[in-house]
Amino acid sequence: MAPLSFIDLAGRFTFRMMRSLVIFFLAGATAGAQSPAPVSPAQDTQSHTAARPQATPGTNPLAQSATQAHPEAVGATEAVITIHGFCPNSPGKSGDSCATVLTKEQFEKILGAVNQSGAPMPPVAVRNLAERYVQIMAFADAAEKLGLDKDPKFQELMRVVRVNSLAEGYRRTVEEKYRSPSDAELENYYKQNIAKFEQVKLSRVFIPRVNPKAPREGLDDFVQRGQQTANGLRDRAAKGEDLDKLQQEAYKTLGLPPPSLNTDMGMKRHGSGFPPNVEQDIFALKSGEVTKVETEPAGFQFYKLQGRETLALAQVKNEIIAALHKEHLDAANKGVLDPIHADLNDTYFGPKSAATPLAMPPQAHPTTPIMPPSTSPGAGASRPAPQGSAPPK
Numbered sequence: 001m002a003p004l005s006f007i008d009l010a011g012r013f014t015f016r017m018m019r020s021l022v023i024f025f026l027a028g029a030t031a032g033a034q035s036p037a038p039v040s041p042a043q044d045t046q047s048h049t050a051a052r053p054q055a056t057p058g059t060n061p062l063a064q065s066a067t068q069a070h071p072e073a074v075g076a077t078e079a080v081i082t083i084h085g086f087c088p089n090s091p092g093k094s095g096d097s098c099a100t101v102l103t104k105e106q107f108e109k110i111l112g113a114v115n116q117s118g119a120p121m122p123p124v125a126v127r128n129l130a131e132r133y134v135q136i137m138a139f140a141d142a143a144e145k146l147g148l149d150k151d152p153k154f155q156e157l158m159r160v161v162r163v164n165s166l167a168e169g170y171r172r173t174v175e176e177k178y179r180s181p182s183d184a185e186l187e188n189y190y191k192q193n194i195a196k197f198e199q200v201k202l203s204r205v206f207i208p209r210v211n212p213k214a215p216r217e218g219l220d221d222f223v224q225r226g227q228q229t230a231n232g233l234r235d236r237a238a239k240g241e242d243l244d245k246l247q248q249e250a251y252k253t254l255g256l257p258p259p260s261l262n263t264d265m266g267m268k269r270h271g272s273g274f275p276p277n278v279e280q281d282i283f284a285l286k287s288g289e290v291t292k293v294e295t296e297p298a299g300f301q302f303y304k305l306q307g308r309e310t311l312a313l314a315q316v317k318n319e320i321i322a323a324l325h326k327e328h329l330d331a332a333n334k335g336v337l338d339p340i341h342a343d344l345n346d347t348y349f350g351p352k353s354a355a356t357p358l359a360m361p362p363q364a365h366p367t368t369p370i371m372p373p374s375t376s377p378g379a380g381a382s383r384p385a386p387q388g389s390a391p392p393k
Contacts (some may be wrong), residue, residue, distance in 0.1 A: 069123035
């Protein structure tokens with residue numbers, strides 16, 4: 001297993017906190033970059049009337065949101081969020097005399113930074129993110145007025161967020177770089193690993209080590225009889241006798257009810273779950289040959305190879321792409337981590353123990369910004385999203 005990178009550790013222990021902080025950081029940066037644009041009440045009324053679709057009685061609001069959202073119809077420089085009474089760069093203004101406007105282009109930059117995976121987001125999720133973003137901007141401005149951005153703990157946390165974000169950016173860049181190997185790489189890997197793509201058609205006879213009707217009675221005797229039966233049937237199978245008939249005979253000889261087992265195992269490839277020694281015996285067979293009796297915990301069994309084939313490159317293309325992707329990622333991580341080495345002070349951290357799970361102290365604060373219990377419409381920030389909702393990952 002490759003060593004855990006910083007992003008692995010940070011992502012494992014602080015994902016939710018980091019997600020909130022990334023949004024918080026972006027909100028502060030955007031608010032600082034915005035020039036508050038005054039909006040007259042008449043303009044506000046007109047824009048709200050044009051942008052807010054009327055609900056149709058008896059319809060699902062979520063379904064309406066999905067069908068009535070048309071971001072493609074909004075120009076890049078048109079306002080998509082207007083925050084009335086919020087002027088972080090104009091301390092002398094307040095109330096209806098000022099507003100901060102985010103255009104479609106500005107908001108989609110924020111959306112792209114938060115949703116770095118690029119996964120499609122339904123309109124209701126985008127709207128939820130916008131509402132939370134407005135609230136976070138208001139709280140961020142209030143925090144700056146209290147001087148919390150100058151707090152050494154906050155500044156150190158921002159440094160950790162930066163390191164974490166850079167590591168995550170590196171991971172995404174490398175993943176994307178090796179996502180689509182060339183045809184030449186695919187063919188070269190296929191030729192060099194041709195044995196991985198060989199599959200064999202198998203049949204098997206299985207004889208249990210324990211009598212299911214009396215598992216605790218005469219165990220040694222039953223095991224001995226089972227071994228002898230398996231050896232005899234294996235020799236007959238090697239001479240060409242039908243395995244289905246041999247399977248039935250084995251159970252009858254041992255006084256067991258007729259088996260429901262199907263001797264046909266279908267096509268199997270390397271890594272299909274056989275013990276290493278059994279897999280080696282199976283793939284060493286020629287068509288029509290039978291393995292020796294394989295003694296396994298569940299019972300005695302032998303396998304007959306009915307035929308073999310090698311899958312074509314087109315059939316295993318996706319498998320090869322995944323394998324090459326992993327190889328390249330492992331090599332990239334190795335190139336970053338192998339040259340470095342860290343010594344941890346055992347007196348401070350305690351001795352290293354594989355049995356000790358990684359753990360972090362519980363957080364003493366919520367992982368999402370605290371929202372007011374209720375906000376009346378028109379009182380500044382948008383109404384809080386319903387309890388339990390959160391910005392998309």
